[in-house]
Amino acid sequence: MxxxxxxxxxxxxxxxxxLFGFYKWCQSFTDPRVENWLLMSSPFPTLVFLALYLAMIKYGPIYMSKRKAFKLKWLLVVYNFGITMLNAWIAFELLYCGLKRNYNFICQLVDTSDDEYEVRIARAIWWYYFSKLIEFMDTFFFIVRKKTRQLTFLHIYHHSTMFAFWWVGAKFVPGGSALTGAMVNCFVHVFMYSYYCLAAMGPSVQKFLWWKKxxxxxxxxxxxxxxxxxxxAIMTQCQFTRWMQYVFVCYAFSFIVLFSNFYNHTYLTESDKKKTY
Structure with missing residues (x-):
């Protein structure tokens, strides 16, 4: 040589x-309560699921191109109802336990103790992370029903990054200020998946669903x-994990941009746009 x-x-x-030293250093910040929970010991299972999800998006439509679309009416009703109930449970569990612990929902440090309510909060946030894996089925149903126009950048970005982002949340900060974002998002998802559940019932119900926008x-x-x-939180020097505060702000802002673009293209007619000039 x-x-x-x-x-x-x-x-x-x-x-x-x-790199291995950096990985071990990051692992040292793991919340000890969740270290042995499903999918929490290492980022690799999450990365594998994410890779499979992206592969499904790439190859799924190709596989379905010469096949008949599936209907799945009542499966979609049951699925969306189940996701609605799961989000409702997570939201109320976080709210109830947060109130029991006198949480400051704007700035709250993570309590890694074995307090009953803190463990319940950590478990609810883990379920919130896991629900993002279940919600990959949204994309699967689009593909097998040949609704590939629904596979927009916003849809793929939302589903893939939320799953990865909340692995970090469940792994390192399953509580504290992370509770507020998860709780509010679950309440929003209750309304969203309730709409999907009703819409899946067909035209007889869809005609009453005026509130999509x-x-x-x-x-x-x-x-x-x-x-x-x-x-x-950043400006008031909230002691909740600082780097995560910056990441959260940038991440939430990206959704404002993407959802604003979606709203403009979907709901604003040409005449509406002219009225704004």
Missing amino acids: DLKTAAINDLITSQIQT YLTILQLIQFTIGVVLGLH
Whole structure:
């Protein structure tokens, strides 16, 4: 082995050791209560599921291109009703336990103790993370029903990043100020999946569903409040994990941009746009 090859091998070994050291350092911040919970010990299962999800988006429509679309009417009703109930339970569990612990819903540190309500909060946030894996089925149903126009950048970005983002939340901060974002999002999802459940029942019910666009408005309000509260926490030096506050603000702002674009393209007619000029 010549000196150049040896130097390259040493450099690669050094970089691997550095990355492994960084990984171990990150792992040291794991909330000890969740370390042995399902999918929590390592990021790799989450990354595998995410890779499979993206592969499904790429190859699923190709597989379905020469096949008949599935109807799945009552499966969709049951699925959306189940997601609605799960989000309702998570939202009320977080609210109830937060009130029991006298949480400050704007700035609250994570309590890693084995207090009954703190463990329940951590478990509810884990279920919130896991619900994002279940919600990959939204995309699967679009594909097998050949509704590929629904596979927008917003849809894919939302589903994939929420699953990854909340692995971090459940792993490192399953409580504290993370509770507020998860709780509010679950309440919004109760309305959203209730709409999907009713819409899946067919035209006889769909004609009464006049409030679809208000779901988008509700989501925009949610993310705007999230950005405001996040900036407030940063400016008031809230001691909740600082790097996560910055990430949350940027992440919520990205949704404001994307949902605003979706609202403009979906609900504003040309005449509506002219009236705004």
